Amino acid sequence: MQAFEFINNLIPPLKLGDKAGMALSWMEEIRTDSLPVVDQGNFLGFLREDVIFDQNDSSQYIKTLPLEGHSCWVFTDKHIYDVLRVASEHQSNLVAVLDRNHNYQGVITMEDAISAFADSLSIQSQGGVLILSMNMTDYHLSEIARLVESENSKILSSFISTDPLDDTKIKLTLKFDRADLKHVRATLERFGYRIIDHYQEEQGMNDSDDRIGNLLRFLDI
Numbered sequence: 001m002q003a004f005e006f007i008n009n010l011i012p013p014l015k016l017g018d019k020a021g022m023a024l025s026w027m028e029e030i031r032t033d034s035l036p037v038v039d040q041g042n043f044l045g046f047l048r049e050d051v052i053f054d055q056n057d058s059s060q061y062i063k064t065l066p067l068e069g070h071s072c073w074v075f076t077d078k079h080i081y082d083v084l085r086v087a088s089e090h091q092s093n094l095v096a097v098l099d100r101n102h103n104y105q106g107v108i109t110m111e112d113a114i115s116a117f118a119d120s121l122s123i124q125s126q127g128g129v130l131i132l133s134m135n136m137t138d139y140h141l142s143e144i145a146r147l148v149e150s151e152n153s154k155i156l157s158s159f160i161s162t163d164p165l166d167d168t169k170i171k172l173t174l175k176f177d178r179a180d181l182k183h184v185r186a187t188l189e190r191f192g193y194r195i196i197d198h199y200q201e202e203q204g205m206n207d208s209d210d211r212i213g214n215l216l217r218f219l220d221i
Helices: 020-030 049-055 080-090 110-120 141-149 182-190 208-218
Strands: 034-039 042-048 073-075 094-098 104-109 128-135 155-162 169-176 194-200
Touching: 020 034, 020 049, 034 094, 034 104, 042 049, 042 094, 073 080, 080 094, 080 110, 094 110, 104 110, 128 182, 141 155, 141 169, 141 182, 182 194
Parallel strands: 073 094
Antiparallel strands: 034 042, 094 104, 128 169, 128 194, 155 169
């Protein structure tokens, strides 16, 4: 799940000597609103199409246009989680990938990153989801897993986020290997765990659009 595995080779970098008109043509062809700009292997940032439109001069050279996201990049050996974090921090649909010598290697699209992230969390596997609220000090996944396995179920993946209603608590999202979680819920509640929400996967959800929908439900967004 390292960044270099998800580089999209269909997205070309712009050079400083390229013209704005060519950049717009490439953006339209590959259906993106920004492209990376590279000079002698060095990543300089992203050029957005709205910047070109504002300048209203397709003959301008890229070197004369303002760039964004100069620090919107990760190293090749970083995990896909880091790609998503950097993209979120910069509100960008693209993240550049550099080797440890800071040489540009390519970019990762958020569509590819989300797909990889969904796979890593077993989003596409059939099964239900429970969301628990608890104090961080009460979080012991091994104990929760023991209770779950006592009901002949298994946790496929887990995700922790802060509780927006109480900053002293966390939300623990759990994905299971079965859809019917009635007995699992009863056992967790009997041992004092507070379940604040649940989702049950429907059969036959395999489309790419469902992948993102499942991910957002899993993350409780």
